[in-house]
Amino acid sequence: MDVTEVLLPGVGLRYEFTSRRGDRVGVVARRTGDFELVVYAGEDPDEGRAVLQLNSEEADTVAEILGAPRIAERFADLTKEVPGLLSGQVEVRSGSAYDGRPLGATRARTLTGASIVAIVRGDEVIASPTPQEVLLGGDVLVVIGTHEGIAGVEQIIRG
Incomplete structure (x- = not known):
């Protein structure tokens, strides 16, 4: 199935596809972490009727059911389209101060402005891990932010 991706500057990304029945379906992934499932009337992509609006926790639940890896991979593509926004990876080493502790204990977003998106x-x-998600040694955190923000998350995790 062909899925098209459309950058929505300042908003996020919109994914679109045509269902087997011929319905044009879209998922708007907002930079805030919220998602909307829309169905389009006709050919105008701006005439979408919101079918479902999800906060990040609800979207995470649906993503787990439907297959989260695709969403995580595609959301990282946003960094290619927004100047100054980068993605990085930070490993949680075994024995780290955060090995076995919840993600929220890092206060990474508050302290750095960077977001751990997967x-x-x-x-x-x-x-879209919740603050309650427990980190384990060997985990790799996918971080979106500025160069400085990503370096800050790495510094927090590594101590």
Whole structure:
């Protein structure tokens, strides 16, 4: 199935596809972490009717059900389109001060302005992790932010 991605400057990304029944369906992934599922009337992509609005926690639940890896991979593409926004990876080493502690304990977003948008744990991807998600040694954090923000998250995690 063909999925098109459209950058929505200042908003996020919109993914679109045509269902087997011929419905044009879109998912708007907002930079805030919220998502909207829309169905388009006709050919105008601006005439979408919101079917469902999800906060980041609800979207995370749906993503886990439907396959979070694709969303995590595509959300990282946003960094290619927005000047100054980068993505990076930070490993949680075994024995780290945050090994076995919840993500929220890092206060990474508050202290750096960078966001941890996914945790890669072996073959599993945890998209839009909640602050309660417990970090484990070997986890790789996918971080979106400025160069300084990503370096700040790395410094926090590594001590």
